[in-house]
Amino acid sequence: MTAALAWSDAVTAAQLFAIDPVGTGGVLVRSRAGPVRDRWVTILRAALPISQPLKHLPLHIADGRLLGGLDLNATLLAGRPVAERGLLAEADGGVLMVAMAERLPSAAAVHITAAMDAREMIVERDGLSLRMPARFGVIALDEGLDDEFAPGSLGDRLGFHVDLNDIPIREAGEFAMDRAAISAARERLSTLRTNEKQAEAMCTAAAALGIVSLRAPMLALRVACASAALSAHDEVDQDDIALAARLVLAPRALVFPQEQEPEHPEQPQEQPPSESADNDKADTDNPDLDRALDEVILAAVQAALPPDVLAALRGSSMRSRGRSQGKAGALQKSNKRGRPAGVSRGELRGGAKLNVIETLRAAAPWQPLRRREAAASGETSRPRILIRKDDFRISRFKQRTETTTIFVVDASGSAALHRLAEAKGAVELLLADCYIRRDQVALIAFRGSAAELLLPPTRSLARAKRSLAGLPGGGGTPLAAGLDAAFALSDSIRRKGQTPTVIVLTDGRANIARDGSQGRPRAEEDAINAARQLRMADITTVLVDTSPRPGASGGALAKEMGARYLTMPHADATTLSKAVLASMA
Amino acid sequence: MATAFPFSAIVGQDEMKLALIIAAVDPKVGGVLAFGDRGSGKSTAVRALATLLPKMKVVAGCRYNCDPERPAEFCDECRVRVAKGALKFAQVPVPVVDLPLGATEDRVVGALDLERALARGEKAFEPGLLARAHRGFLYIDEANLLEDHLVDLLLDVAASGENVVEREGLSIRHPARFVLVGTGNPEEGELRPQLLDRFGMSVEVKTPNDLPSRIEVVRRRDEFDSDTAAFTATWAKEETKLRKGITSARERLPSVAVPDASLERAARLCMALGTDGLRGELTLMRAARALAALEGKKAVGDEHLRRVAPSALRHRLRRNPLDDAGSSVRVDRAIAEVLG
Structure with missing residues (x-):
């Protein structure tokens, strides 16, 4: 998909959202702050009725202001309790705009999603018990870099996911928004409905694309109605469905059905014969039309996906569950347990x-x-x-700042031969400690020519263990790459106000340099540099030497890193975990 | 309040629905925790429960939903009423009270009535959510994100069945027995073990992954959204049937026998799983009995144990954070061992 097309889709999303802010949920805009995003917001504002509230949500808004509560001033003046409407209730009938959504505390996200689900605010605060309507659409401006995302629970409820990062400003043309056309479309909206066939096709397509949440097809159907209203169709037609699929389903797609089996989306329908016998009517009506619609949807989604993404999706016809969960974990990274120190x-x-x-x-x-x-x-x-x-x-204060323990595991051939299994065992025991301390854990492995973030910070031990168990060994030792990855992750954890601790398990024998070239001297030099980087940043580190005869190389590396140095033979799990505890104190 | 989606129209999610109905038949089972995927209908089910439940009899005008048949548990106000003369009764819907996450402590436990204090300078107690939930359900969405001090407070009241308020020279105690219902998404953080233990049953909720059910979910939701009244009317018959089922199960409950053999099996099941304390066995027995009552059986059988054991026990296993077999698998294994 070209940048021009992406931009025109983004503009369409703004229009459709303006037609039905509540039904379509909202727009998740992934984009750095900049002229392209500014232009998009301007276009959106032009589409929204002037009379409607547009409320901006400050990132660290206090609960009282967000939810509402007692208006102390007015209460004292009036001599009776006067309620103050919170921001969410004030946004009723309009739009709530969340800037820097990737930093949104999960507690605030929960309040927003609760209001979106109930379409009203239930307030039990300051001696007041109130219910206020809160029907609004949400614009979440997600400025996250690689690994930062807006809370997943919020994204799930926003129909449109728009990515403006790769659109150059010259492609982001001005757009003369016709406010009258939008409000005419709003009028038409109530008369439009999708039919059962369309609902079925949308579900089928969503399932074929590996989209788990059922909100996606539901939102897509609402978007299809808005699209029909915009183009003044009498009823929702194929083009509307295709557009909705492109805007709503495509950005959420996790897999793409293989081309050689075009019937793939049909398969699940054929599997349970008992089910289809139950509602014969639906199946025998016009199966051809049904299939055609599925294909329309999938074709629309395909058109919306960049070729490289498509290739990746095809390549792994089904991304492993662990992987997709990993992403979900990443979405949650701004999570601070939702327990604000209040x-x-x-x-x-x-x-x-x-x-x-x-x-x-x-x-x-x-x-x-x-x-x-x-x-x-x-x-x-x-x-x-x-x-x-x-x-x-x-x-009340948080009992401690949250700690994320990053395990950097050497899975290279040299380590694998000797100690990988033992290292895994040790990490598992350390994980148990992290569980007790309620730390988050992340897992980076390096082997071959690069390091890989196997598991973004998560609190789920089961997942940590799963990724660890599935870790193969073999190949070179790109130690520098592993340490660099740990440094980058630590940095992003710090930016969230949490404390990273890095635990490196390696035999210290680097033989792959940063640029991927082989050769021990270069690789060792790079590793030392990467280690220094960690020390300079004053990150707490522990180095566990996994070589059978711990030698000078591990110790030297630990020194450069400013790490506590432990050796495996003596480091039975208990000692290790104690050492980690001590270094974190 | 917006009309709730009919309980019987919820597609699949049988374990969660059964757990909620069991809790409605026998509140002593002690609460339901539903953890699972986003958008899988957890909140929908709980809100649907409110309209499903048969009405209950209360003392008219009582702010604590006192049960006229249990004078021993009357609140202070009802005791005064009794002394003054005959009580009037009323039929009210079973309360399903939302505990919103931003709630402040004063609204949860109750506090001085601000309005009367300001306007008339009177000291009067304004009951909180715990009073409103008495004999009904207290629902916490995203229970894992609830603030710690509120969790402590809930634990205390749930354990004693009574809410004690000492403020501003007021000294109030009133009964507060409720079924705690919590939902949450495990990816957003786990639940504190103390709170976990407080739930009688815990169910795992997953988005249906077979296509026909998924289509059915979307279709029903769409029908409900576009014509709520018609959709509710279509399902009214099912709802009535279910409601009658709950009512008659409640009546049958005291007469359902629990044979010694079943007791022994339940105990062996808990031993095989190494659950802490006796709470597991008790819940298992109660849930099985409620299920037998629902099915019109005279006694609890193995089949009942088998069906409720996963919900009653999976959150009570001694935590082994590294056993990723999952608690459900462990429970299934034990069931296969003990019940064959």
């Missing part, structure tokens, strides 16, 4: 820190009542503010 009611003891402002806020509404009580009981001293124990608000 404020809670509490007692002042054990070094708890009083949050003065919140305490005053808590006390404020009760002042008239307390004054009256104080007067009634004949108290003469009149402090300006009556504060009771119940008002105390304690600042």
